[in-house]
Amino acid sequence: MRPQSAGNSPEISGSERSRLATAGARAVTLAQLSSQPRGDRFKGGIFLALLLFAVAIALLGLVAIIVQAAVKGAPAFGMDLITNGPSTLNPEQSGFRPALLGTLYLILGVILLVVPLGVSAAVYLEEYADRTRWWNRMIELNVQNLAGVPSIIYGILGLAFIVRGPLDLGFILAAGSMTLALLVLPTVILAAREAIRAVPPSIREGSLALGATKWQTIRRQVLPAAIPGVVTGVILAISRAIGETAPLLLVGAASFVTFAPTFFGDNGYTALPVMIFNYAARPQDEFRVLAAAGVIMMLIVLLAMNSFAIWLRNRYEQQW
């Protein structure tokens, strides 16, 4: 069974493959000639045990994060958490109301910005861009790079370009939304591209052959078929935006806001992770309990969204 070789250099990849194969075969043969089978079985057992240990530690870490937050935050669970604002005087009755509303507004703004921009960019890159042109390759490489830029750098961008500088919006919620949207835009573009690429070319060719224009083909055939993948990507991007804290610290998400925020009001806003961070950084234990309860609240929302995304992907995954 010969693996298919793509790309423009089959000879190189072929020789690379045979080099690897011979190297592997030589190592294995040498090892085989010089060792006792009993020792091999023993070593294999140890190796598998080590691998299982690694997986177990990773899974255990996940469980520990959730259980620890649940145990620590348990005393604070209750309706106060959702209906009350923060209060330094009586932390027992403090809650996350302004933060929850702030996150809700922020995310609404992110969705409004990121869905049209991300999907449009993905459609351009997949359907229109001629990959032999350097500027299209540059856009592609650029999107990949942006996906790896640390989130705090986006905070700096938001501070210098959106809050101050050219846009000069001030420390308002809309500026936070825009910063988060720029942060998750590459994720949405990459996911939407994957989804669009998965639509087979025969669908497009059939539509074009029937006389549809390129845009009609995209709008009536390609995009509807790609919707489940796009939605999954958007949900995953949104769940990342919900948990992002660092960039919001830079674009003015304040800590103690006791009233409901508005998009363009300049009297401060906050978000769920920022408030959790603020509570956690206080030395009093009551606030740490609140922070843990906030973490559980956030994790429940995120897990629900991620499970929905996975379900959606499995439910609507099309086999062409």
Added chain:
Amino acid sequence: MEARDTIGAFGRGGADRPPPSLEASSPRYGEKLIKGFLASCAILSVITTTAIVISLLLPTADFFGEVGFTDFLFGTEWAPTFTPAAFGVLPILVGTISTSLWGMLFAVPMGLGSAIWLSEYASPKARKVVKPVLEVLAGIPTVAIGIFGLVFLSPVIEGVFPFMVNVPPFSAGVAGLAIGLMLVPIIASISDDAMRAVPGGLREAAYGLGSTKMKVATRVVFPAAISGIIASLVLAGSRAVGETMVVLLVAGASPNLTFDPGSSVLTMTAFIAQTATGDISTGSITYDTIFAVGALLFVLTLIMNIFAIRLVRKYREVYE
């Protein structure tokens, strides 16, 4: 009159009439408009990068107008808000490297172990459960992991290894461990993809020569997937360097020039987040310092990301 002209026109065409055009019969300005709009959305990503570079460069230039380049890069004292101020970036650069190294020290064996298990040992059923669960770990907001480190890991480790936490609850080593927990799924997921892309023929050839499962995994599949594996490690490293919330909560805030895991350190990201949260006036030297440190962070992660993207491309070319 009109009819004769038409006939005349046709007649004049005669034998050397140009072949019928296969272009669209109308100019389709709408289609072009749509393409232009989609392209401008894609170009937004390039604008974002440009904006990041400009917003970092301008204040950084101001910064180097007041502070010498070598004083910044090789100075061993970091006290930008003191009088007299000192702008040697080495302590916070070493702080970043230290927490990242401790994180990688934990994450590399755990992540690679999980990846080898997932791709070579796990049954399809186990894989289908474990991989999404690991991806959930990757989706946990870093502020939650930071709280886990601060409230749980730090006291527990202080109890077992007192030398790991000199200034409770802050410690570079514990911050590294918490970061490592976050890196495991990144390494596991990308390395697993790389190892599964190794063609089955290589494995079968090694088995045919009588090698054990462990030998196939470590001497054939692992070396054949090495570029993808290194890419996953570099990406994880770039994530560790850019991580903010965990170090802000767990690593403390003292700019110590040390690799000691028990010491409290200040990282570049933590400095940015901490300093930018306060109300600072545009144009002051403190404001410019944020951008100078941000520029250094951006350059570091950019180099790592480009390196990783190249490696991923390479292994895709060989086997797909």
